[in-house]
Amino acid sequence: SRSINLAVIPGDGIGQEVVAEGLKVLSAVLPQDVKLETKEYDFGARRYHATGETLTDADLERLRQHDAILLGAIGDPSVPSGVLERGFLLKLRFAFDHHVNLRPSKLLPGVATPLAGDPQIDFVVVREGTEGPYTGNGGTIRKGTEHEVATEVSVNTAYGVERVVRDAFARAQARPRKKLTLVHKNNVLTFAGHLWTNVFNRVAEEYPEVTTEYIHVDAATIYLVTQPERFDVIVTDNLFGDIITDLAAAVSGGIGVAASGNINPSGAFPSMFEPVHGSAPDIAGQGKADPTATVLSVALLLRHLGHEAEATRIEDAVSADLAERGALPARSTSEIGDALRVRVAG
Amino acid sequence: SRSINLAVIPGDGIGQEVVAEGLKVLSAVLPQDVKLETKEYDFGARRYHATGETLTDADLERLRQHDAILLGAIGDPSVPSGVLERGFLLKLRFAFDHHVNLRPSKLLPGVATPLAGDPQIDFVVVREGTEGPYTGNGGTIRKGTEHEVATEVSVNTAYGVERVVRDAFARAQARPRKKLTLVHKNNVLTFAGHLWTNVFNRVAEEYPEVTTEYIHVDAATIYLVTQPERFDVIVTDNLFGDIITDLAAAVSGGIGVAASGNINPSGAFPSMFEPVHGSAPDIAGQGKADPTATVLSVALLLRHLGHEAEATRIEDAVSADLAERGALPARSTSEIGDALRVRVAG
Ligand SMILES: CC(C)[C@H](C(=O)O)[C@@H](O)C(=O)O
Ligand SMILES: CC(C)[C@H](C(=O)O)[C@@H](O)C(=O)O
Numbered sequence: 255s256r257s258i259n260l261a262v263i264p265g266d267g268i269g270q271e272v273v274a275e276g277l278k279v280l281s282a283v284l285p286q287d288v289k290l291e292t293k294e295y296d297f298g299a300r301r302y303h304a305t306g307e308t309l310t311d312a313d314l315e316r317l318r319q320h321d322a323i324l325l326g327a328i329g330d331p332s333v334p335s336g337v338l339e340r341g342f343l344l345k346l347r348f349a350f351d352h353h354v355n356l357r358p359s360k361l362l363p364g365v366a367t368p369l370a371g372d373p374q375i376d377f378v379v380v381r382e383g384t385e386g387p388y389t390g391n392g393g394t395i396r397k398g399t400e401h402e403v404a405t406e407v408s409v410n411t412a413y414g415v416e417r418v419v420r421d422a423f424a425r426a427q428a429r430p431r432k433k434l435t436l437v438h439k440n441n442v443l444t445f446a447g448h449l450w451t452n453v454f455n456r457v458a459e460e461y462p463e464v465t466t467e468y469i470h471v472d473a474a475t476i477y478l479v480t481q482p483e484r485f486d487v488i489v490t491d492n493l494f495g496d497i498i499t500d501l502a503a504a505v506s507g508g509i510g511v512a513a514s515g516n517i518n519p520s521g522a523f524p525s526m527f528e529p530v531h532g533s534a535p536d537i538a539g540q541g542k543a544d545p546t547a548t549v550l551s552v553a554l555l556l557r558h559l560g561h562e563a564e565a566t567r568i569e570d571a572v573s574a575d576l577a578e579r580g581a582l583p584a585r586s587t588s589e590i591g592d593a594l595r596v597r598v599a600g
Numbered sequence: 601s602r603s604i605n606l607a608v609i610p611g612d613g614i615g616q617e618v619v620a621e622g623l624k625v626l627s628a629v630l631p632q633d634v635k636l637e638t639k640e641y642d643f644g645a646r647r648y649h650a651t652g653e654t655l656t657d658a659d660l661e662r663l664r665q666h667d668a669i670l671l672g673a674i675g676d677p678s679v680p681s682g683v684l685e686r687g688f689l690l691k692l693r694f695a696f697d698h699h700v701n702l703r704p705s706k707l708l709p710g711v712a713t714p715l716a717g718d719p720q721i722d723f724v725v726v727r728e729g730t731e732g733p734y735t736g737n738g739g740t741i742r743k744g745t746e747h748e749v750a751t752e753v754s755v756n757t758a759y760g761v762e763r764v765v766r767d768a769f770a771r772a773q774a775r776p777r778k779k780l781t782l783v784h785k786n787n788v789l790t791f792a793g794h795l796w797t798n799v800f801n802r803v804a805e806e807y808p809e810v811t812t813e814y815i816h817v818d819a820a821t822i823y824l825v826t827q828p829e830r831f832d833v834i835v836t837d838n839l840f841g842d843i844i845t846d847l848a849a850a851v852s853g854g855i856g857v858a859a860s861g862n863i864n865p866s867g868a869f870p871s872m873f874e875p876v877h878g879s880a881p882d883i884a885g886q887g888k889a890d891p892t893a894t895v896l897s898v899a900l901l902l903r904h905l906g907h908e909a910e911a912t913r914i915e916d917a918v919s920a921d922l923a924e925r926g927a928l929p930a931r932s933t934s935e936i937g938d939a940l941r942v943r944v945a946g
Contacts, residue, residue: 329787335797336790344788368825370716387733387754392791398798402758404791408733412748439839441675442690444682445738445750451681452744472846479714479825479850493785497843500818504825 257289258559261320261524265298266338267533268543268587269326275545275591276324276552279571283556283564283598293320297342298533299330308341314349322555323526326548327533340390347383350523352516353414354421355381355495356554357530359502359512361482364577367505369479375506377485380422381495383516385414386446388492410446410491415453421519422489423461433465433486434458437474437494450491474498478505503530510543511576513550515558527555541586546572549594564598571597603635604905607666607870611644612684613879614889614933615672621891621937622670622898625917629902629910629944639666643688644879645676654687660695668901669872672894673879686736693729696869698862699760700767701727701841702900703876705848705858707828710923713851715825721852723831726768727841729862731760732792734838756792756837761799767865768835769807779811779832780804783820783840796837820844824851849876856889857922859896863904873901887932892918895940910944917943 260280264273277292284290295317302308317323323346328338346352361367361375391407419436426434436454440447451468458466469477471494477484478501490498503512512530529547537543550572557565571594585593606626610619623638630636641663648654663669669692674684692698707713707721737753765782772780782800786793797814804812815823817840823830824847836844849858858876875893883889896918903911917940931939 335787336793339787340790368716369714371714387752388788390790391751392754392789394791394795396758397794400758400762402795404756404795405737406733406754406756406789406792408738408752408754410750410752412742412746416746439842441681441685442734442839442842443738443752444686444736445740446752447682448743449740449748449750472843475821475843475847476850476855479847480854493788496785496788497818497821501821501825501847504822508826509822 256287257291258284259319259321260290260292261317261323262292262294263297263323263325264294265326265328265533266330267327267535267538269298269328269533271538271541271543271587272529272545272548273324273326275587275594276548278591279549279568279594279598280552282595283567285564288561298328298338299333302333302338308338309345317346318350318523320524322524322559324552324555325526325528327529327531329533331535344388344390346526347516350526351384351518352526353382353384353418354515354517354519355383355492356515356517357381357495357499357502357512359499359506361506362573362576364580365507365511367507369482369505373505374483377482377488377502378425379488379490379495379499379502380418380425381490381499382414382418382492384492385409385411386492408443408446408493410449412449412453415450416457419453419457419489422487423457423464426464426487427461429486431486432463433467435485435488436466436468437471437488437490437498438468439471439494440468441470446491454489471498475501478502482506499530507576509547511546511550511572513547513554515551515554517558525555525558527551527558541588543587545587545591546576549591567598568594602633603637604630605665605667606636606638607663607669608638608640609643609669609671610640611672611674611879612676613673613881613884615644615674615879617884617887617889617933618875618891618894619670619672621933621940622894624937625895625914625940625944626898628941629913634907644674644684645679648679648684654684655691663692664696664869666870668870668905670898670901671872671874673875673877675879677881690734690736692872693862696872697730697864698872699728699730699764700863700865701729701838702861702863703727703841703845703848703858705845705852707852708919708922710926711853711857713853715828715851719851720829723828723834723848724771725834725836725841725845725848726764726771727836727845728760728764728838730838731755731757732838754789754792754839756795758795758799761796762803765799765803765835768833769803769810772810772833773807775832777832778809779813781831781834782812782814783817783834783836783844784814785817785840786814787816792837800835817844821847824848828852845876853922855893857892857896857918859893859900861897861900861904871901871904873897873904887934889933891933891937892922895937913944914940
């Protein structure tokens with residue numbers, strides 16, 4: 255489309271700093287004839303402290319008018335754990351039915367990894383985004399007493415599992431290696447495990463060219479550090495996806511470069527793009543944050559909106575920048591953003 | 601005590617081979633005046649195929665008479681996923697109230713790790729063993745249809761959380777570094793998360809010398825590969841413990857050397873000791889399996905029964921053997937067992 259109407263949510267901590275760089279690169283990469291409109295929203299800890307609100311129905315209605323959302327990070331130690339996560343981040347993912355949580359992991363040349371040797375890492379995790387243990391189902395009785403019981407209910411539906419499994423098969427089919435791994439724990443979580451496994455096997459019949467495998471989540475963490483080259487596309491549930499994508503980010507260059515998209519493939523609601531990292535309050539405001547993950551999230555955003563060439567240009571600029579980092583002195587957040595801006599405009 | 605009445609469950613695949621070596625070392629390390637009686641049980645895939653049974657009430661009654669249980673591995677591709685796991689392994693852990701699932705991780709000198717550099721790894725995970733998403737609560741409606749809904753319920757009680765948290769604090773207090781990390785996902789699983797966090801903070805007041813920290817499970821996987829030296833004792837729920845202990849094993853020498861104890865600290869039921877690895881049917885019967893994890897599980901078993909000196913002798917023998925491995929040609933399962941037997945008898 256020839257215009258992008260973007261909602262920008264810098265959020266808390268380093269979110270502010272990295273989003274500024276993301277927008278810098280976005281403006282630079284877009285062709286003259288694509289009109290970029292941005293509107294900034296002040297969600298996060300400040301708004302919560304000022305008004306007690308995290309995300310209202312009116313907010314959702316406003317956000318809905320945009321083509322996409324760029325988010326920095328949400329979360330601050332001054333807010334009790336869970337309030338902003340459940341009240342803002344997860345509320346938004348659920349309200350806008352972001353069922354495809356896309357998290358690519360690619361170890362680029364020149365980038366440091368905690369793994370020994372020369373690991374080859376290039377896979378993408380398709381994490382389910384609207385079900386599993388993230389639904390908020392469950393509760394507490396006799397809170398605070400020695401007889402307290404707290405439950406968390408993982409909810410899995412054929413509808414929800416099938417749509418994300420289909421998305422993952424389509425992505426695997428489109429990649430050179432055409433391999434899809436289902437990660438679950440079907441030997442213990444047998445109710446959800448059977449649903450995931452059966453749906454996966456059924457959809458697999460429609461994709462004869464895609465090689466499939468099943469791996470338990472515990473074993474998957476082993477393979478991620480001992481043979482990450484084994485993975486091409488991974489599809490998994492919301493919680494397992496949360497866990498293994500942090501590990502995947504760690505082995506493929508760290509959360510400083512890990513991008514993600516919370517995608518509603520139907521387009522019924524705007525999709526949201528955000529770095530995998532959090533608000534890192536300890537380094538906020540010091541120009542120390544690496545904006546690369548946000549810039550790569552902007553690439554995912556552009557690809558989602560059909561601007562494939564621009565997405566690739568950003569990714570190439572990041573690869574080139576990362577390849578040179580070892581030889582450069584440390585740069586500030588905005589220096590990295592400037593370098594990337596120059597490259598994409600180049 | 602001056603006699604050990606041991607139940608031995610070799611199980612499936614390589615379980616047979618590694619348990620034989622574990623017993624070899626156990627016999628060799630015990631002083632003359634400690635009488636060792638063993639009784640072998642045929643649980644696992646063969647028994648299931650022959651009788652349809654996994655673990656009956658009568659079996660449990662028989663197992664209960666023993667001082668401890670040594671298990672090889674349970675699981676075979678000929679049995680549908682979940683049948684032996686839920687029907688035997690988890691049934692036993694729950695029936696004998698094995699609420700402390702103890703999994704030490706120590707990277708010994710000379711042992712290969714997938715991590716670069718020279719990581720210092722020496723921590724122990726105290727995984728809750730009788731609650732969380734492992735309870736089997738949940739179910740399926742409209743199975744096999746496009747309207748299927750499958751749920752898994754994580755059950756957490758103050759009673760269950762407090763006893764394992766107390767066990768972990770006591771272990772942390774007894775170690776030189778005196779540090780305890782709670783791993784959970786309390787920003788999303790807020791019902792269970794608050795229970796775990798509150799109990800943890802309350803018990804912490806009784807252990808002023810123990811340094812405490814809280815880490816989300818996703819971030820914990822990052823630290824396990826980027827700064828594993830940060831951990832001393834970790835306490836966590838059943839599922840998170842399952843996941844992070846496989847990763848912990850991977851970075852600290854692999855599942856070939858990862859031991860575990862399913863402990864009932866009260867002694868009301870026998871505790872069970874087993875390698876973290878599975879039955880590995882692909883290499884079964886070939887003398888390729890590393891019995892070290894089983895031998896180290898025997899050390900945990902001896903320590904649990906009060907034979908501290910013998911436990912340490914086994915651990916020292918394993919350290920010495922591992923330190924020399926790099927220089928030796930590959931050995932068979934029984935050759936490794938023999939080498940360890942000689943060392944502990946030495
Ligand atoms: C902050 C938290 C709610 C979130 C999640 O668990 O999904 C984060 O860890 C992520 O991976 O985006
Ligand atoms: C086999 C399986 C039931 C078991 C578990 O999930 O606890 C295993 O992975 C383990 O860690 O002992």
